[in-house]
Amino acid sequence: MKREEISSSTTRRPLYERLDWNLFRVFSVIVHEESITKAATRLCVTQSAVSQSLRRFEEQIGCKLMVRNGNNLSLTSVGEKIYNISMSIYEEVRKIEEATENNVISVTGRVKISMISGFRSHDYDTFLGDFHRKYPNVSLDIEICSASEVIMATIQKRSSLGIGLIKSGYKNIEYKILLPQRYAFYCSSRHRLFGRTDLVIEDILREDFVAFTADQIGFPLSSIAFFRDSRGFTGRIVASSPNVYEIKRLINAGIGIGCLPDHIAQFDVDSGNLWKLPPNEGIVDANIVMLWNNKAQKSSAEQIFIEELKRSFVT
DNA sequence: AGACGTACCGATATATGACG
């Protein structure tokens, strides 16, 4: 079909029906760039395609929109009016994005989180609140378990994600640090070493010990056990728990010395209930991470939760 | 499956300004 025939057959329909709305975008880029070639670069098409788009747009509108004066393009008076209209359209289209953002209420589903005890983070609490306000139809199911169980639940895809400790690279498991933390030895005010500033590591080697269930060899906190073994600790393990608050309770009870993350122990140290033991610089780093299985099929609720949690922790 | 419409590309033609 020749161009004249296209023109005569399409002009019967009203302009708003035959208009190619995409051409508004191309037109506005040409005006911004003041060049068809630069507009082509920005739109990732060839100059030829942009030139043809402008010609089609002018055909559809029925008016010359731009004129060439030497090497520069300028708008005709009609072109300026159309440009103003295209800017208004652009603003309206941007509102579509806002409208869809507010429609996230439609996301439903369940997110199961396996996590260790004692993850204290204001940022995480804020994230949970924000997430719920944004996706009120997504329910959260939180299970507290040991660090090794967090990893197993993630590997076996029983949980959407885990929050815990990770020792090394597990196949298909990705992770991101949420909270850097360091473990150190502590004793309570009931313990005979409490308040002693002259202590060296040899003074604590024979002390009874409260251990994490997760510090067996091969699991995330095994570096604590490795540290005890390599430094010649001979004290008995008198109690153990996977829960950091139970460990703290046992230490507070004076049953033995034990390892705690500095940020968990700090409040009790400040209030005079716990005393930090040597080595003063702590013994191991055990960063709290979020971990997920990149081979697991995830619902949209799970995907969104993981992506937004990753985004909200910039470490 | 074939006709048709659309968008795009590369090649080429054309227009213009700068410069010697």
Place this chain on the structure above:
DNA sequence: CGTCATATATCGGTACGTCT
């Protein structure tokens, strides 16, 4: 005025989606 660089327009061909 001729040459060169740059910008734009046009043409023919291709790819792809839609319709019948």
